[in-house]
Amino acid sequence: MAANLAREELIDMVPYQSARRLQAAGDGSATSPKIWLNANEAPGPGIYQLTGECINRYPDFQPDKLLNAYADYCNLPVENILCTRGADEGIELLIRTFCKAYRDNILICPPTYGMYAISAENHGAGIIQVPLVDNILDLDALSREVGNTRLVFLCSPGNPTGNLLPPEQIEATLELFSQSAIVVVDEAYIEFCPDSSVVNLLSKYPNLVIVRTLSKAFALAGLRCGFTLASSEIITLLSKVIAPYPVPGPVADIAVKALEKPALAQMSVRVQENNILRAELAGWLSEQSWCQRVFASDTNFVLFQTGDKNFIFNALTDAGILIRDQSKQPQLNNCLRISIGSARELKLLKQVITQAFAAQKSQQAQQTSTET
Numbered sequence: 001m002a003a004n005l006a007r008e009e010l011i012d013m014v015p016y017q018s019a020r021r022l023q024a025a026g027d028g029s030a031t032s033p034k035i036w037l038n039a040n041e042a043p044g045p046g047i048y049q050l051t052g053e054c055i056n057r058y059p060d061f062q063p064d065k066l067l068n069a070y071a072d073y074c075n076l077p078v079e080n081i082l083c084t085r086g087a088d089e090g091i092e093l094l095i096r097t098f099c100k101a102y103r104d105n106i107l108i109c110p111p112t113y114g115m116y117a118i119s120a121e122n123h124g125a126g127i128i129q130v131p132l133v134d135n136i137l138d139l140d141a142l143s144r145e146v147g148n149t150r151l152v153f154l155c156s157p158g159n160p161t162g163n164l165l166p167p168e169q170i171e172a173t174l175e176l177f178s179q180s181a182i183v184v185v186d187e188a189y190i191e192f193c194p195d196s197s198v199v200n201l202l203s204k205y206p207n208l209v210i211v212r213t214l215s216k217a218f219a220l221a222g223l224r225c226g227f228t229l230a231s232s233e234i235i236t237l238l239s240k241v242i243a244p245y246p247v248p249g250p251v252a253d254i255a256v257k258a259l260e261k262p263a264l265a266q267m268s269v270r271v272q273e274n275n276i277l278r279a280e281l282a283g284w285l286s287e288q289s290w291c292q293r294v295f296a297s298d299t300n301f302v303l304f305q306t307g308d309k310n311f312i313f314n315a316l317t318d319a320g321i322l323i324r325d326q327s328k329q330p331q332l333n334n335c336l337r338i339s340i341g342s343a344r345e346l347k348l349l350k351q352v353i354t355q356a357f358a359a360q361k362s363q364q365a366q367q368t369s370t371e372t
Ligand SMILES: *Cc1c(COP(=O)(O)O)cnc(C)c1O
Pocket: 085, 086, 087, 088, 089, 113, 155, 158, 159, 186, 188, 212, 213, 214, 215, 221, 224, 225, 226
């Protein structure tokens, strides 16, 4: 199915044959005792080292150690995994693989993550919008777009909305597009609600692709490391489009460490702490008279609606606290998004907002008293 959907020119295309990629078919180890004169690298052992791997050599196309570590983590065979420079690169690769520029479309369900549309625009793919209704999918509207799109992007848990999509809706979407489109489920925040992953549906739906990242719950946004999970057929197609050395050696080293047992346990603790702080912040927001709505969240952020959007945003900015204004997104009029920082940072945020309103109130009181 995927081969029929992909740009035809990719089917027979041979990806860039780097020395490293060719070597990986045989003995891929960069440290094996050979004389490496085939890739214009500097000779010698290299100056900078991380866990003994030298970075004067090009890295493996997809380092075995890293793929095996993620395979163990997500419980899939390595053939179903592609490591990318963040989830963002996975998104871009999917569009470049399945959409013919100036002809094919992607479908998004706004309000949603911005990179789907940005990558589509960059590539020249059209964008069909089927807005969420009450933060869940509009299946009737989706069914009317069957045949019009190559890719459907679902974000679950959603950014910036925060909520999971109902699993039965995701499955219904996979059924709807089973013959005509790839359905991408963006699970960037799935570690905050690990039981809700749709990874188990991969074997049932060959048109399902999942994108993941180490940027959020793993606290490694600076590392630029993400994963695309899909059928081996789709992984093979994406491997033709991705850069020849997408995983820098130091990135692989650190990512492997982040996927070891002690680091995974640490990640779970971080998630638990996050979820407690998030519940506290959401509870506090919902008690404030200036807050009209707090969105349910299964992530590391809270979205809320307030008539005092600019006042709050500016008061925080003046105090050096930056949050995200989401009010330009459809349906998110007057909405702000707060990422769950440390307990201390969130305490400070609450103080600044409380003090700003108190100062405003006393100023207003003064004005009224001088007027009367
Ligand atoms: C942060 C985020 C990404 C991008 O993750 P990177 O791995 O840092 O590129 C993708 N999708 C969603 C929904 C995100 O919030």
